[in-house]
Amino acid sequence: MNSRTFPIALFLLLCVACLAHGLYYYPRLPAEVAHHFGASGQPDAWGSKEHFLVVYLVTVAVMAATFLGLGLAMPKIPNSAINLPNKEYWLAPERRRQTLDYMLPRLLWLGSLTMVLLLDIFHQSFQVHLGKATSLPHVWYSMVAYLIATAVWCIAVYRRFGKRESQLEKRSEL
Numbered sequence: 001m002n003s004r005t006f007p008i009a010l011f012l013l014l015c016v017a018c019l020a021h022g023l024y025y026y027p028r029l030p031a032e033v034a035h036h037f038g039a040s041g042q043p044d045a046w047g048s049k050e051h052f053l054v055v056y057l058v059t060v061a062v063m064a065a066t067f068l069g070l071g072l073a074m075p076k077i078p079n080s081a082i083n084l085p086n087k088e089y090w091l092a093p094e095r096r097r098q099t100l101d102y103m104l105p106r107l108l109w110l111g112s113l114t115m116v117l118l119l120d121i122f123h124q125s126f127q128v129h130l131g132k133a134t135s136l137p138h139v140w141y142s143m144v145a146y147l148i149a150t151a152v153w154c155i156a157v158y159r160r161f162g163k164r165e166s167q168l169e170k171r172s173e174l
Contacts, residue, residue, distance in 0.1 A: 004101070007104075007109055015115060018057075018115055022053050032047065033049050041140075042135045052125075070107060071107040085161045114146075121142060
């Protein structure tokens with residue numbers, strides 16, 4: 001697999017895993033489940049399991065459309081709508097294709113991290129619904145891990161595009 005195929009495959013696999021996850025647990029859920037959890041991880045709003053499943057699947061669909069759609073649509077997006085350090089340099093006609101080819105897999109890695117977070121949070125909620133936990137077991141660890149991974153992703157993108165290529169070459173010569 002090349003550097004573009006693997007992130008796409010992983011992202012799509014995680015999307016399918018979220019779908020299978022929801023469909024697997026749906027028949028096992030009680031008729032009424034928690035729809036919202038407070039900051040402590042305790043359930044504080046209730047509703048039907050049908051509504052809960054729809055929220056899960058719509059969230060996955062929106063994230064899939066956002067990450068995959070944005071990544072694949074980037075060649076058609078005007079430069080003015082792309083937020084990138086030194087974008088005049090990196091999105092110049094002679095570098096635009098290479099820049100966008102670099103960004104697609106990175107967007108899908110971020111999307112994969114997001115899908116893993118969704119799987120984890122919804123799995124924790126299923127544990128509560130099935131009586132295996134009284135609150136979300138490790139929601140804050142999940143969120144902090146996701147935020148750290150997202151920060152690392154942002155730093156890596158900024159390091160790549162924060163300097164012009166000529167500045168990068170000068171650094172490597174030192």
